[in-house]
Amino acid sequence: MSDAASKTDTPLVVAGRTLNSRLIIGTGKYKSYAQNAEALVASGADMITVALRRVNLSDPTQERLVDHIDPKKYVFLPNTAGCFTGEDAVRTLRLAREAGGWDLVKLEVLSDPKHLYPDMEETLRATDMLVKEGFDVMVYCSDDPVYAKKLEAAGACAIMPLGAPIGSGLGIQNSVNIRLIIEEAKVPVIVDAGVGTASDAAVAMELGCDGVLMNTAIAEAKDPIGMARAMKHALIAGREAYLAGRMPKKRYADPSSPLAGLI
Amino acid sequence: MSRIEVTVNGETRSVPADLTLTGFLELLELDPRKVAVERNLEIAPRSQYDAIKIAAGDRLEIVQFVGGG
Numbered sequence: 001m002s003d004a005a006s007k008t009d010t011p012l013v014v015a016g017r018t019l020n021s022r023l024i025i026g027t028g029k030y031k032s033y034a035q036n037a038e039a040l041v042a043s044g045a046d047m048i049t050v051a052l053r054r055v056n057l058s059d060p061t062q063e064r065l066v067d068h069i070d071p072k073k074y075v076f077l078p079n080t081a082g083c084f085t086g087e088d089a090v091r092t093l094r095l096a097r098e099a100g101g102w103d104l105v106k107l108e109v110l111s112d113p114k115h116l117y118p119d120m121e122e123t124l125r126a127t128d129m130l131v132k133e134g135f136d137v138m139v140y141c142s143d144d145p146v147y148a149k150k151l152e153a154a155g156a157c158a159i160m161p162l163g164a165p166i167g168s169g170l171g172i173q174n175s176v177n178i179r180l181i182i183e184e185a186k187v188p189v190i191v192d193a194g195v196g197t198a199s200d201a202a203v204a205m206e207l208g209c210d211g212v213l214m215n216t217a218i219a220e221a222k223d224p225i226g227m228a229r230a231m232k233h234a235l236i237a238g239r240e241a242y243l244a245g246r247m248p249k250k251r252y253a254d255p256s257s258p259l260a261g262l263i
Numbered sequence: 264m265s266r267i268e269v270t271v272n273g274e275t276r277s278v279p280a281d282l283t284l285t286g287f288l289e290l291l292e293l294d295p296r297k298v299a300v301e302r303n304l305e306i307a308p309r310s311q312y313d314a315i316k317i318a319a320g321d322r323l324e325i326v327q328f329v330g331g332g
Contacts, residue, residue, distance in 0.1 A: 026330075026331060026332030027329075027330035027331060027332075028330045028331045028332045029330070029332070030330060033330065036330060049331055049332055050328040050329065050330065050331055051328070051329050051330065051331025051332075052299075052326050052327070052328060052329070053326060053327065053329045054272040054273075054324065054325065054326055055272065055291075055293060055298055055325045055326060055327050057271060057272055057274065057291060057325070060291060060292040060293055061292070064297060064327060064328075065327075065328050065329055065330055066297055066327075066328060071328075076328065078328065079331055079332070081331050081332065091301075091304075094301075094306050095299045095301055095306065095324070095326050096299070096328075098299040098300075098306050098307075098308065098309065099298065099299035099326065099327065099328060100328070166332065167332075193332075215331075215332030216332070
């Protein structure tokens with residue numbers, strides 16, 4: 001949030017790294033890496049999630065992500081998408097560390113492909129393993145305040161509860177839990193997954209989240225570049241509203257014009 | 264020149280014997296700066312590519328960053 005709009009705020013810091021934006025975007029599902037790169041610029045984000053996959057040996061000349069998005073300009077956050085055990089996740093991130101040369105990673109250990117809900121027992125175990133190997137681990141997790149505390153105790157550098165199932169675009173389903181997690185956490189809380197449109201991202205920020213991570217909401221919008229820009233503004237609006245402090249909700253109307261002096 | 268069989272990304276390939284990992288990546292036309300290699304479930308550090316010799320039966324995984332959420 002480098003925009004002039006935010007004069008009183010401090011930037012988001014994750015594991016000692018200062019980010020200029022509270023928006024983190026994924027790089028999956030775009031029509032092309034070129035469109036992805038354009039959306040990234042429009043979003044103002046400076047951290048992106050990336051996956052690690054086998055090189056296509058039959059076509060070594062095919063387009064690469066790093067040809068379009070410069071790892072020197074943006075913070076690449078390797079994920080463990082598709083991993084279902086702690087060991088898979090650790091193996092993947094060791095390779096990611098070798099590929100990229102950095103220790104900041106996103107851990108996600110999934111369970112059933114139908115809902116892609118995190119397997120929290122495995123997630124906690126993998127967090128512990130990765131922290132011991134010297135990784136800075138941002139952890140995708142359920143919106144369970146008890147597990148969030150356990151992850152933080154295990155050394156997670158950011159807690160990233162889902163707002164709704166990955167790719168569903170349903171918006172924040174359990175704002176009570178998200179708020180409880182935020183109140184308890186001493187590390188950044190970033191809503192990861194579930195955002196569908198700008199107002200969903202604003203809601204997350206109004207709850208007091210430190211950031212939002214999204215992919216599908218931008219990539220599958222009719223105009224991904226336009227949606228990336230909208231998300232940038234949504235995060236700024238939500239953050240500023242949180243800092244400003246909303247008015248209390250009331251049961252009845254309260255006129256804005258004075259009643260005294262009526263003719 | 265003798266040849267050996269190795270498994271790369273799940274596929275069996277016949278390659279010349281006595282290749283280093285650097286030579287192996289060249290054979291596959293891959294830029295070593297843009298990939299990471301796991302050999303027999305162990306990370307192959309980039310600084311060791313010239314020293315690592317490909318052996319018969321090696322199981323290699325060559326990966327790169329791709330788009331993901």
